[in-house]
Amino acid sequence: MSDRPEDTPEQAEFRSASRSFLAEHAEPRTQIDPWQVSGFPDDAEAKVYFEHGRAWQRTLADHGWAGLTWPAEFGGGGRPPWTDRILREESADYGSHPGFIGATIAMLGPTLLAHASDELKARFLPSLLSGEVAWCQLFSEPGAGSDLASLSTRAVRDGDHWVVHGQKVWNSCAQFTDWGFLLVRTDPDAPKHRGITFLLVDMTSPGIEVRPLVQANGSSHFNEVFLSSVRIPTDQMVGEVHGGWTPTRTVLANEAAFIGRGGGAPASDRLRDLAARHGGLDDPTVRQRLALIISRERLQSLMGQRIQSAVRDGQRPPFDPALTKLLAAGTKVLTGDLAADLAGPSAIAGPVTDDREGTWVRAEVLNRFAISIGGGTTEVQKNNLAERSLGLPREPANDREAAWKDVLRS
Template identity: 60%
Template sequence: MTTLEHQGIETAEQAAFRAEARAFLHAHLPPRRDANPWALNFTADEGEARAHFEAGRAWQRLLFDNGFAGLTYPREYGGRGGDAWHERIFREEQASVEAPTAFISATIAMLGPTLMRHGSDEQRREYLPRLLSGDDAWCQLFSEPGAGSDLAGLACRADRDGDQFVINGQKVWNSAAQFCDRGMLLVRTNPDLPKHHGITFLLVDMDSPGIDVRPLVQATGSAHFNEVFLADVVVPVSRILGEINEGWAPARTVLSNEAAFIGGGSGGANTNEKLVMLAHA
């Protein structure tokens, strides 16, 4: 029993939602087991890694189909249209069951609020329902060999050609990029501006011609991270999130959401699991 339940200060509406969430979670998931909070399970088998990733996607789809994904997002964008307390109660209840540790939930936490803040209404309607349902899995294409801690020094270049950009460059430490459908991509669109300007945030399809994803095999044998090469990749100008040359603003929103996800909990994932989901993405 939670503190609020114990004190009897939940409203009838909140208590009803808690009962709904608890019934759903316990109908689909086993009780959470005691485990070392720093324990991790690595796999060197690509098939197992993909199966784990797809299990997270399937769980997200089940949440979406039952009205438990995007609890605070507007209904017109695929959410439930609820209040912050819906999210709090659901996380409290989910902490008691063995929920799949899903990479996709991390990227929803990063990209969803960024689309709400910086995206156009058309972009929200196109991308948010597929993000919240797990139909589209997104990776983060930020870091480069020469731009990690100094992210604003990125050099991946996008040259405008009419109503499209032609992109050339390299990204690295991209979590689960080999399994993702779309990517959040930072590119240099004006090298003559100060480095925090001249950056544009693009939404890119990972199956675009010219994108080459190469897994990086770690000492454990697993390949969670990747390097991504972009050679003459064409992206429509309509895929800009925010304003051209002002991509640092949505990038900072993503990074702030990333920090909040790690520090604020994710419905049962332990600290080390969250770091692995997000580190170097």
């Protein structure tokens, strides 16, 4: 039985149009190497993968299928929320997706729509949606990750510019992107959450240096970004001066929801193939572990659908979207562990070859904690859920009302 609500005539018509568009323009999943890994292990390959995603976003935009629910005046489709759901359902048989560009659109788009001036919306939303301008997130710092509000990158006003000094870190794909959304400290005398400003910065501005960080897997997904006397026009600000924490929360909530929603082919398909190849399909313990992973993937998908249908009906999500991120993070760990056990030590410790299956296994193993950390760690998400959803007492914090400049920092 299908979990899908029955389409109204209008929805059926839209579904049929989606099918025609995808059949003409998207890559069928069957034509894509099932063991493909996003830009791993080679950085040149990562750039190709990044641009491939950008090209798909451009195709969506060129044919009127990007930002279906966004206001038409800013490049969107001005359509009802269910159109997003139907396009996603119909896209499931295809491998085309916008990759990293999709993550930044999901984070920055709703933030600009909710908090930016009409001038900024008109200037930045259409090119964000078409992928013409790619963005990176410049939030984390060496001394500010989970406790993001303690960040120390300083911005001082000079006429109609902010002059920025500081360092960011773990900035995904910053080496490939055109603009960044950046958090800076503008009032050191205010408590940490109340002295932050949210700026938009051209990554080619003088004074910006992007240094890729080479990871254990050989690729450079992340970067350090150094800002030395970078001049940013004051009109490139989202929200109020010193009020950047409000748009930041919108970014973080949308980031957690995006990560939890997942996408692409379920990893359990590949695990089943691995079990068949390595003789694990008849092993009851392997079958049990596979069943657990498949059940969690199914739950994640059903939770995603519940959130989407609530949004479709103009209601609040039925539960905190952080729950889906927590579930997805736990599933990713189980997936990496089972992949390693099925493929055996040679897949992990053996020489790196062109073998696609081995590359997939190594990526699953090495990346299995990535989403437990990115977009807010599992521990911090649990704290948030405890406070926001369960109404438990807030974590003790003696620095909430103290001036940022007086608080001890790492």
